[in-house]
Amino acid sequence: MSSFSAKIQDVFNEPACEQNRGKDAKARKEGCSKPLTPGAAAGGCAFDGAKIVLQPITDVAHLIHAPLACEGNSWDNRGAASSGPTLWRTSFTTDLTELDVVMGQGERKLFKAIREIKEAYGPPAIFVYPTCVTALIGDDIEAVCKRAAEKFGLPVVPVNAPGFVGSKNLGNKLAGEALLDHVIGTVEPDDAGPYDINILGEFNLSGEFWLVKPLLDRLGIRVRACIPGDVRYLEVACAHRARAAMMVCSTALINLARKMEQRWDIPFFEGSFYGITDTSEALRQISQLLVKKGADPEILGRTEALIAEEEAIAWKKLAAYRPRLEGKRVLLNTGGVKSWSVVHALMEIGIEIVGTSVKKSTVEDKERIKQILKDDNHMFEQMAPRELYAMLSEHKADIMLSGGRTQFIALKAKTPWLDINQERQHPYAGYDGMVELVCQIDLAIHNPIWRQVREPAPWDCQPAVREELPRMKSEIATLHVVQEFAGTTADDFGER
The missing domain is CATH 1.20.5 (Single alpha-helices involved in coiled-coils or other helix-helix interfaces)
Incomplete structure (x- = not known):
């Protein structure tokens, strides 16, 4: 078995995943991807998943070694935000042609592209992504990256996740493996402290993490690295000196959190910054982990004081919306951590959940939903567009929260819709984010346009x-x- 095949098999056998441990040996080898349905969209590939995780490292040059379309189809596919460098917004590709493939010029063209990026932009590192074409023709990406790193004196990181190896989720995990193999632990910080943490699986969509970081700053907690949201290469390289970690999206980077705990003794927990109660609980668990790792116990008291202050402010703001939204019915068609964290957040202000998708949710996510909703009748693995339309057109929900792919179902059913996925324009994390989410739901439901479009012509x-x-x-x-x-x-x- 090749080293790359062994790496993929290692990801499939992820011991920190409850769902994976429940499978037999044969099912475990097949990974988490489901068989494709003829005529249905396949979703993102492994390359797409790796790019999603690594592109928000904002000062790195991300070079796609492939034909032009591979980069064009995946560029900037998430609404992550940066507070500084903008190099990640520049698209780099070797733009392989049929002639390059036939004449075997791929590796030479890649080396030349790395040199041009180094001379023109001088980034702290270059990430190189092979895709299906370059992997199939056998270009030795790792050898080229190693030679270029020696020649040009900067890290050149191979991200070996060509699209054909599996799903987007597999690509997420392979990106984490690339960071473990080539980035994390390569630089020793000179300012490590007892209040340093990592945030893993947080993408800073629409600047959401900027609503949470000030809370940590007030507690004296420093985010050594937020991977991948608004992070710099040097911060990732020094991430191994954090004292604790919070996992926001376990389906993406659970392997990264587990291996960092094994190698550098960084304990982690899975939490959420969606909703008032979950944000408070996340702050408590961060403080408790730091105390277990040697921090002064007085941080626990400061954390409770901060939580009491922020919760009082948030509830006061939300009080104005409760009479307008209490009893309103929401259909949540998303997945992953949002399948339970947003549910909990909305129920806190009296909104009724008529259904929530668990398509991308882990076993732990589903258990949390059962505890919140008290049953599993409102959970659905996948709902066909026709069923979604029937549910909305029959007015069984007052609004649907989902991603952009299903917005037109709601609009056809003349039902309010709000984007809750990565394309959203408003941040919903933390205390202020919860107020913003409720405000946007209120604006959508009470928009007078819905009364007009429902009237007969x-x-x-x-x-x-x-x-x-x-x-x-x-x-x-x-x-x-x-x-x-x-x-x-x-x-x-x-x-x-």
Whole structure:
């Protein structure tokens, strides 16, 4: 078995995943991907998943070694935000052609591209991504990256996750393996302290993490690395000196958290910054882990004081929305950590959950949903578009929260819709984020446009108007003829 095959098998056998441990040996080898349904979209590939995880490392040059379309189809596919460098927004690709493939010029072209990026931009590191084409023709990406790193004096990291090896989720984990093999632990910080933590699986979508970081700053807790949201290469390289870690999205980077705990004794827990209660609980668990690792226990008291202050402010703001939203019904068509964290957040202000998708949720996620909703009748693995439309058109939900792919189902059913996935324009994390989420739900539900679009058209409810339509069309046609000849002279008529 090749080293790359062994790496994929190691990811499939992830011991920290409860769902994976429950499988037999044969099922475990097949990984987490489901068989594709003929005619259905396959979703993201492994390359797409790796790019999602690593692209938010903002000062790194991300070089795609592939034909042009591979980079064009995946560029900037998440709404992550950066507070500083913008190099990650620049698209780099070797743009392989058929002639390059036939003549075996791929490796030489890759080396040349690395040199050009080094000379033109001087990044702290370059990440190189092979795709299906370059993996199939056998380009030795690791050898080229190693030689380029020696030649140009900067880290050149191979991210070996070509699309054909598996799903987007597998690509997420392979990206974590690349960080473990080539980045984390390569630089020793000179300022390590007892209050350093890592946040894993947080993508800073729409700047969400910026609503949470000030809370940690007030507690004196330093985020050594937020992987991958708004992080720099040097921060990732020094991440092994953190004292504790919080896992936000375990389906993406659980292997990274587990191996960092094994190698550098960094304990972690899975939490959420969605909702008031979950944000408070996350702050408590971070403080408790730091105390177990040697921090001063007084941080526990400061954490409780901060939580009491912030919760009082948030609940005061939310009080204005409760009379308008209490009893409103929400259909949540998302997955992963949001399948339970957003559910809990909405129920805190009296909103009823009529259904939540668990398509991308782990066993732990599903258990949390059962505890919150008290049953599993409102959980669905996957709902066909026709079923979603029927549920919304029958007014079983007042609003649907989902990603952009299902927004048109809600709009066709004349039902309010709010983007809750990566394309969203508003941050919903932390105390202020919860207030913003409730505000956006209130604006969507009470938008007067919905009352207007649900009313029948005038020609459907007024028979007299429908009967007058032929006469009105005839008069309009006559008017057009009059306007056409208005202002003409006798000569004009003679010419005609």
